Amino acid sequence: MTQAFDIVVVGAGMVGAALATGLGQEGFRVAVVDRAAAPAYEPSSAPDIRVSALSVGSERYLRSLNAWQSIQSMRATPYQRLAVWDDTQHPLTNLIPGRMARVEFDASALSTSHLGHIVENSVTQQALWQTADSEANVTIIAGHGVSRLEQSEQHATLTLDDGRELEAKLVIGADGANSRIRDLAGIGVNRDQYGQQAMVVSIRYQGPVEDITWQGFQPSGPRAFLPLHSAGAKYPGESWGSLVWYDAPEQLARLKSLEPSELMAEIQSAFPNELPPLTHIDSVASFPIARQHAKHYVSGRVVLAGDSAHTINPLAGQGVNLGFQDAQCLQSILREAWRAGDDLASPSRLAQYERMRRPANRRMMLTMDLFYYLFSNRVPPAHLIRNLGLGAARALPFARNQVARYAMGIDTELPAVLRELTTRLPGFNRL
Template identity: 70%
Template sequence: MTQAFDIVIVGAGMVGAALATGLGRSGFRVALVDRGSAPVFDASLSPDIRVSALSAGSERYLSELGVWPDILAMRATPYARLAVWDETPHPLSNLLPRKIADVVFDASNLSARHLGHIVENRITQQALWNCAASLPTVSLFPDKAVTSLDNGDDHAGVTLEDGTDLTCQLVVGADGAASGVRDLAGIGITRDQYQQQAMVISVRYQGPVEDITWQGFYPSGPRAFLPLHSAGNGESWASLVWYDSPEELARLKSLDNSALMAEIQNAFPPELPLLTHIDARASFPIVRQHANTYVNNRVVLAGDAAHTINPLAGQGVNLGFQDARCLQSVIREAKRAGCDLAGPAWLVKYEQQRRPANRRMMLAMDVFYHLFSNRTPPLHLLRNLGLGAAKAMPFARNRVAKYAMGIDDELPLVIRQLTERLPGFKQL
């Protein structure tokens, strides 16, 4: 059986589902294919261990798509402050205040109510799936894997595992870091795996929901706190992130909950509230990869299929939403001009806008990773000077905050200059 569409999007995660919703609202005939089923939210269940810090820019995009009210109706936790400080011991540790160079980004300094929201991934994805499914121009194909790709000169298409053929003008690969579409299109990647891994732990703590998310930096890697919703009975949920060596995280994962809780309370900064319960834990490698090209003929990549970055500042899904917003804008322009949706000039325009922006963020995360994840005295001095300068200069601090919130499109000058001096910047 063959079905015809304007666009086939493979991957119905947050980025793919957002793109399908945006294009469907613009009247394009869209097929949204995913090997998984639609996510299901149940308010009585513990929070999803996978959460994202959605920036103000992502909130604005999701509002344009009409799904932000649905996300808020489920659950989302606003945060008004973001704190960063260095926890590396130094010769004067016993003489100086512990957080001599802590930096706090505060929404009140930006005339904003919040910096962003912490949202469970399944909530964002379900809201987008529901919205896409409600559009008459969008057809969902859940629980279907793509087995082959047709990337012709005048048409494109995919074949599903049940033998269904979907033909179109353009195929979008939004199927994650291990993208099958990217492989079928013959698009290579550059890939670097970090020495660290990250463990995510879903916990409950005593006290009300906090309005701050923070990261303390240690030589072995950062340890982060992300507030979630109330758990009732005077407790709240939170997501913790512990970066460390694979060997150390394997040891931690082998502990029972009471032993792990004791390790966390001892190893995390004293700002961590008193934990009462561990619900779930998972670890994953940290990999930076970038597709050699975002476009091959009638195939275009978006989100993690095109790029993955160090999750240090939680910017991965925000970059993916920026990809989706840009790509749908370019496709609309092509349609208004009466052009082929996969016309090279249009898809190159998308890559020319998104590749440099994604590359800058990837390298900015590398700056922070290499600057903080070590015990080298000169770098220790440099990072504390940098944090101290950011603390002393509100204008510079607020520029960084606006970029992270998706309000400003450009990295602050000093960070751009640092990234451009990193080895490998030109190759990414």
């Protein structure tokens, strides 16, 4: 028996679940398919090791989906400040005062109450599953994957691993960087693997919940701190946090092999002095990092969103925010297509989505690469340039704040000068 829907979303991660919710609220009959079940949440448990820095723009979108209240009822930590500095020791360091090598963004200077929230991925995902499940137009099919995709002029048909068939006018691939739907649709990718990997560490520290997230850059890569919630009455005076350490794979393998007390001592020694005293390491994981961009976002009745379409260097935590921007854009275009009586897979409508999202995603990819290569090396000229750049950012607060408002999703447009600059960066049109 074949079940018919307007749209099938494959992948119920944060972006896929958001799209299914939003499209269901628009009145579309939506099925969302995922191999996994909804993530569990236990208020007394340690935080999920996977966390994201959700921007103000993403918060606004999640509010529109009625998911933000559920997120806040679980766990979400606002931050008011964001700091970036060069932590590399080099003879040229003496040429520039230390304060010039640090830039701090403050919510008050941007006329907003906060810059964003640090939220566990499982918390965001569960809230979105709840909102999707509450929509009468949304059918969640959990615990199953897609084994086959067929397309015709009228519809697309998905065959699940249990033999069921789903028919839809449009299939949205939101099933991550290793997207099965992207492969079945015959869409290739351009991929660049970075030399570093990222190690994520869930920790407790002594002190109140911090209101700042920061990154200190070393030649081997940044070392970052993201504040989480209070550790509660069980651990008085302590708070949870998440650390990210970028380095060569062999260095991270060595660190992961250490006993918790030894790793804690290494972290306390290697991280900037701003790191509060650690009291406990709960969990550790590492993963390779890569920049990946689908050669096309659209193939017939298949369209990609989120990590299925693009992955970027995670050093600024913009991946999921870009995915939510994809979701909002695609949802808006499909709404207009439906109101106009157009086919949901209309080539002109889906081409409009790609025209809007591909350049924006490329700009963010190249901006992150620029940061990555400028800061992750020991070359003296680059060391001087990055310190001068940070000094210029301190001296030009208006321009700095314009960029920050865009990055945090407070403003929707990148300042014109920077938009023009990024399109002129080498490799822009190859991504």
